[in-house]
Amino acid sequence: MSVVIVVGAQWGDEGKGKVVDLYTEAADTVVRYGGGANAGHTLVIGGQKIVTHLVPSGVCHPGKPCVLGDGMVIDPHTLIEEIETLQARGLLGHGELLIGQDAHVILPYHRRIEVLREERKGAIGTTRRGIGPAYEAKVGRRGVRIRDLYRRERLRELVHANLDELVPVMRHYGGDPPTDAEVDRWISDALAAGERLRPYVGDAGRFVAAKVASGAHVLFEGAQGSLLDIDHGTYPFVTSSSTIAAGACQSTGIGPSKVDRVIGITKAYATRVGGGPFPTELHGEAADALRTAGGEFGATTGRPRRCGWLDLPALRLGVRLSGMDGLALTKLDVLANMAEVAACVAYKLDGKELDELPTDVDDIARAEPVYARFPGWGPLRNVRTWDDLPPATKRYVEAIEKLAGVPFYLVSVGPDRTETITLRDPFGEQRRA
Numbered sequence: 001m002s003v004v005i006v007v008g009a010q011w012g013d014e015g016k017g018k019v020v021d022l023y024t025e026a027a028d029t030v031v032r033y034g035g036g037a038n039a040g041h042t043l044v045i046g047g048q049k050i051v052t053h054l055v056p057s058g059v060c061h062p063g064k065p066c067v068l069g070d071g072m073v074i075d076p077h078t079l080i081e082e083i084e085t086l087q088a089r090g091l092l093g094h095g096e097l098l099i100g101q102d103a104h105v106i107l108p109y110h111r112r113i114e115v116l117r118e119e120r121k122g123a124i125g126t127t128r129r130g131i132g133p134a135y136e137a138k139v140g141r142r143g144v145r146i147r148d149l150y151r152r153e154r155l156r157e158l159v160h161a162n163l164d165e166l167v168p169v170m171r172h173y174g175g176d177p178p179t180d181a182e183v184d185r186w187i188s189d190a191l192a193a194g195e196r197l198r199p200y201v202g203d204a205g206r207f208v209a210a211k212v213a214s215g216a217h218v219l220f221e222g223a224q225g226s227l228l229d230i231d232h233g234t235y236p237f238v239t240s241s242s243t244i245a246a247g248a249c250q251s252t253g254i255g256p257s258k259v260d261r262v263i264g265i266t267k268a269y270a271t272r273v274g275g276g277p278f279p280t281e282l283h284g285e286a287a288d289a290l291r292t293a294g295g296e297f298g299a300t301t302g303r304p305r306r307c308g309w310l311d312l313p314a315l316r317l318g319v320r321l322s323g324m325d326g327l328a329l330t331k332l333d334v335l336a337n338m339a340e341v342a343a344c345v346a347y348k349l350d351g352k353e354l355d356e357l358p359t360d361v362d363d364i365a366r367a368e369p370v371y372a373r374f375p376g377w378g379p380l381r382n383v384r385t386w387d388d389l390p391p392a393t394k395r396y397v398e399a400i401e402k403l404a405g406v407p408f409y410l411v412s413v414g415p416d417r418t419e420t421i422t423l424r425d426p427f428g429e430q431r432r433a
């Protein structure tokens, strides 16, 4: 097993950062494949908190290259800030960062358009990082790529061509178009950022392919979660990229036949940020208690996350979409000290029982969750082995494993690296236990 994809199995914020950090121990290279600074990965190492938005969560392991795949949309200024913060902590040394030259660039007008759209009724509730508009430009074949930051005239032409299309849209939303001086500044800032990033920019696809061919352990890190996937998520309440495992192949140009294993990450409960359907959502005191216990506030926007019970039909959908071989269960400790824990085990829709969450938002609105209830358990933060888990906790975990249809690779009982019950080796040979 040498190529492993770690992917969010819910609506993002599943705790991928901690799992990627742990798995990087045995990896040679870590590759982030989708999205941009909409993601926020919180790592707790030696009691210290580090948040990354663009650089993969494997960054805390010196000597292991971190790659930003071509499928990403990169805000160069955010990336520079992140590089500087990480380097000030002695991380990201020479040769440890590679930025795909074909990744797309987020420019200030992407954010401006998005903010204008988000101010309107019925908005998606995005992170306002310009992700959607940058991907729109990409598929519209007018996007600015990292490589364009080294061609002054081409960049100028591209920015002006984009603005010719976007200024009427800005006006339509009641916004002010940029002045000429502002546009000139955007261009010169982008060129300067390009120069700052130049030592790290290169052919990410070839680099990753060569690593894979050499048999090195390559770990792909997904961003957001399966249910936010542009094609298969709860559209239109999704992000604008392929968040599922297939996105790793798309982003770096490696073929699906090269992937050895896919591990999904799921929390022991569910959260969602922004708008969109969330049938197991809790409200009032129950939601507040879960939010406080789990620290469920966005790492990128600080927004309080919507909280609810684990949705197993949604998890099954995530397992199918990414062909997950197994799962990592995170934040199990957050459910400690509750009188009762519930999980949605099926949906009823039009007289039928569904074992997967429907993805059409109107169907989801009509679907009725069917819950199973489990007796609660005490604190788990000191538990390090499966055998030491309280019987009530084991019953809950086993019920999830059975309904998800794939085994657990690890169970996390706290944010620190050490607060982990390891069950299977992600790079181990055995495909199924």
Ligand code: IMP
Pocket: 011, 012, 013, 038, 039, 040, 124, 125, 126, 127, 128, 129, 130, 131, 132, 223, 224, 228, 237, 238, 239, 240, 273, 274, 275
């Ligand atoms: P965008 O990715 O900023 O366009 O936002 C689209 C939707 O995806 C919104 O509901 C966001 O809250 C959600 N989203 C984007 N990135 C993340 C993430 O990293 N975690 C959780 N939700 C996210």
